Structures are given as C-alpha cells and as structure tokens.
Amino acid sequence: MLKKKYIGDKAFYKTVLTIAVPIMIQNAISNFVGLLDNLMIGRVGTNAISGVAIANQLIFIYYLLVFGAAAGIGIFTAQYYGVNDNEGIRYTFRMKLIVNTLITVLCILGFSLFGTTLISLYLKGEGTGADVAETLHIGRSYMNIMLIGLIPCSWSQAYAGTLRETQETKVPMYASFLAVFVNLVGNYVLIYGHLGLPALGAVGAAWATVISRFVELLVLVIYTATHSAKHPFIIGAFKSLRVPANLAGKFMVKSLPLMINEGLWASGMAILNQSYSYRSLDAVAAINIQSTLYNLMGVAFLTMGDAVGILIGQILGTGDMDKAKDHARKLTAFTVFCGFIFALFMVGLSPLFPKLYNTSDDIKHMATKLIMIAGIFMPFNAYTHASYFIIRAGGRTGITMLFDSCFVWLINVPIAFCISHFTSIDVVVMVVIISCMEVIKCIIGGVMVKMGIWARNIIQ
Numbered sequence: 001m002l003k004k005k006y007i008g009d010k011a012f013y014k015t016v017l018t019i020a021v022p023i024m025i026q027n028a029i030s031n032f033v034g035l036l037d038n039l040m041i042g043r044v045g046t047n048a049i050s051g052v053a054i055a056n057q058l059i060f061i062y063y064l065l066v067f068g069a070a071a072g073i074g075i076f077t078a079q080y081y082g083v084n085d086n087e088g089i090r091y092t093f094r095m096k097l098i099v100n101t102l103i104t105v106l107c108i109l110g111f112s113l114f115g116t117t118l119i120s121l122y123l124k125g126e127g128t129g130a131d132v133a134e135t136l137h138i139g140r141s142y143m144n145i146m147l148i149g150l151i152p153c154s155w156s157q158a159y160a161g162t163l164r165e166t167q168e169t170k171v172p173m174y175a176s177f178l179a180v181f182v183n184l185v186g187n188y189v190l191i192y193g194h195l196g197l198p199a200l201g202a203v204g205a206a207w208a209t210v211i212s213r214f215v216e217l218l219v220l221v222i223y224t225a226t227h228s229a230k231h232p233f234i235i236g237a238f239k240s241l242r243v244p245a246n247l248a249g250k251f252m253v254k255s256l257p258l259m260i261n262e263g264l265w266a267s268g269m270a271i272l273n274q275s276y277s278y279r280s281l282d283a284v285a286a287i288n289i290q291s292t293l294y295n296l297m298g299v300a301f302l303t304m305g306d307a308v309g310i311l312i313g314q315i316l317g318t319g320d321m322d323k324a325k326d327h328a329r330k331l332t333a334f335t336v337f338c339g340f341i342f343a344l345f346m347v348g349l350s351p352l353f354p355k356l357y358n359t360s361d362d363i364k365h366m367a368t369k370l371i372m373i374a375g376i377f378m379p380f381n382a383y384t385h386a387s388y389f390i391i392r393a394g395g396r397t398g399i400t401m402l403f404d405s406c407f408v409w410l411i412n413v414p415i416a417f418c419i420s421h422f423t424s425i426d427v428v429v430m431v432v433i434i435s436c437m438e439v440i441k442c443i444i445g446g447v448m449v450k451m452g453i454w455a456r457n458i459i460q
Helices: 002-006 010-044 046-082 086-120 129-165 170-192 202-226 245-277 281-297 299-318 321-349 361-376 378-393 397-403 405-422 427-451
Strands: none
Touching: 010 046, 010 170, 010 202, 010 299, 010 321, 046 086, 046 129, 046 202, 046 245, 046 281, 046 299, 046 378, 086 129, 086 245, 129 170, 129 202, 129 281, 129 299, 170 202, 245 281, 245 397, 245 405, 245 427, 281 299, 281 321, 281 361, 299 321, 299 378, 321 361, 321 378, 361 378, 361 427, 378 397, 378 427, 397 405, 397 427, 405 427
C-alpha cells in the first residue's frame, strides 16, 4: 500500500522523465559550463572569485524576479495547454514579454546607479585595503558588462518558459547547449587572451556570457517562428501587445506574489551571504566555491521542481484533483530520492573540489566544510523544493510567498544577522545553524501539501 502511494508505475516515470530529462540536461550543461567559468575565473585569483561572486549574487536577484514573473504567468500557460486554449497561451506569452521587459529596464537603472554601493556591502569583513579595492573594481566592471545581457535574457525566459509549459522541452535545451558552448569558448578566448585578443580576466567572462545570451534568444525566436503549426500561440503574437484587461488582472494577481517572492528570496539569500562575509572576505570566496558545486549536484532535484509544476498544473487544468494529489505525492518522493543520491556525490567531492581553485588553503578548508554541510541538507532542500512547486501549481502564490521568502526573512536573515554582528561564532557553524532551519520548513511544507489547499483549477 505504501509503495503504491509513493511510487508510480513505468508510465508515470516515463511521463515525468520525458519532461524532466531535457530540462535536467539543459541545466546540467549550463551549470557545468558555469562551473568551468568559475574555475577559469578562479585561476585568476581570490579577488576575481570574490568580485564576480558578489556581482552575480546581486544580479541573481534580477534573474529570480524575471523567473518569478514568467513562472507566475506560466501557471496559466500550463493550464491553458491542458485544455488546448491557444489564444490563452498567446496572451500569457505577450504578458511575459511585457512584464519581463519592464523588470529588466528597472533593474538596469538600479544596478547602474547603486551597483558600487551594493557591492561595497560585502566588503566589510577582514581583508587588506588593496584586496577590498581590487575586489570592488572587478565586481563593478563585471556587473557593467553583464547588464547588457539582461534584455535578451528576459525575452529568452518568455520564449523558453512558454515552450516548456506546452511540453516542448528539447528546443530550449538545444538553445541552451549552443549558448553554453559559445560561453565556454568565449571564456577561454576572452579571459586569458587567445586568438590574438587581449586577456580581459573577469570582464572577458562577462562579455562571453552576454554574447551567449543573444545566441540563445536567436535560436528560440527562429525555432518558434518557423514551427508555428506546432506552436500556434506564436501566430499573431506580435500583431499587438494587447492582453484583455480581465486576463491581465488575473495574470498579475498570480504573478505579482510569485515575483515578489522570488525577489525577496534572492535578496534574503544576498543578505545571508552578506552576513557571512561580515566575518571575512574569505567567506565570500569559500561560499562561491560551495555554491558552484551545489548548483551542479542539485540540478536533478531542482529540475524536478519544473516537472512538478508543469505536470501538476496540466492535471489541475483538467479538474482531476484526486489524480493531482496522487501525482504530487509520487513526484515529491522521486524529487527527494534525486536529492539524496546527488547529496552522496557532493559529500564525496567535498575534499577534492576546492583544490581546483587558485586560492589560499584556509579558503579551501572552509569550502570543504561548507560543501559537506550543503550535501547533508540537500534531501531536505529537495523536499521543500517539491512542496513549493506543488503549492504554486494551483495558483496559491500568496501562500508560496509565506512559505518561501517570508520564512527566509523572518527566520534565516535575523538569525544570521544576530550571529554575525553580536557573536564570535565561526562562519561554518553559522551555516550549520541556518541550514537546520530547512527541517522546520520541511514540516511546514508537508502540512500545506497534505491539506490540499493548492488543488484547484484557476482558468475556469
């Protein structure tokens, strides 16, 4: 009975993997190239690692704002697809383009005006004046170039998200493959100065990323335009940017809480890392090393979140609530299983991975401990991740905000701030204490999913 409740049949896993594997491969390749990118920058030196890590931490807030906006509207896309409503899908696509562009313009202005001040917040810990100045210069220069790539990034989110939500997962994967290849070659050429070009260091990495963003968008635009029979939502999509007022209102009611949630969560994580950096600049580099490996090892359970949202959303669109609840249980179990398997790999790699970086032994030892901690708590992260996407699939974006970002700001951030400013507790112990809060979040997520408040149709 227990097996039947939490483990699906072959047809179930075939459906899940059909959606998840292309996204998983795409994210794995992207994160692997990100790892190589990080290692290439890491060979330049510790200040380059720290400067780029700080800039990326801040730009990450933008990425999640755009992701949250598109994903909130994408809840409707998945349910429209479940009932073959192409006009509804077209309206969601237009809305994603409009909202993403507005967010991008505002973020470019914000980072242009306040980027230096924001980066400086991470440079309060122990470190020489020369190191602080060089880290600030590298971070600011890297950010200035990265801002150019935000527009193509936001439009790619609209295209790729809509394709995935209509079960076309392979093309975004291929577009990502080409983009990461361009990024990797660009890194090799521009960071170190090959093929007669000057060595640009961290700025070279930024230019490579920007070029790859435009390549990815170009692939998605060309494919969608030339396959309109398969993806009829694109037919007439640009004749106007009109979205009926009543639908625009519904989209924003669901999208705004999710967008705010992603922004608050990302900014909360930025504050957490700022609290860690308050101890020393070494913590910035060590956490960057840890998060680079975590992003690669966590790709399986993180991707399962997308699969959970798409599958549950489509079932909810048909109105079959019992099937949605059954799939939610089985998808959660599979997501946690993925998290556990890759947690073992992460713990096993913890003493080896930091040795790839050109940095001090103290930073390598700290990174080893942080990687082990992240691996131990990965199954808990997988459970909360699945719970989040299940609740979100039913349009309960207000509740997901309470569950996700509010938890970070009300629990994690105050604890980290107090420990960093009013105690002498070591950074590694700080990370353990904050990580333990994930267990509490698991309990809250389990209760919410079991209550079934998320199981509803929002397009009727």
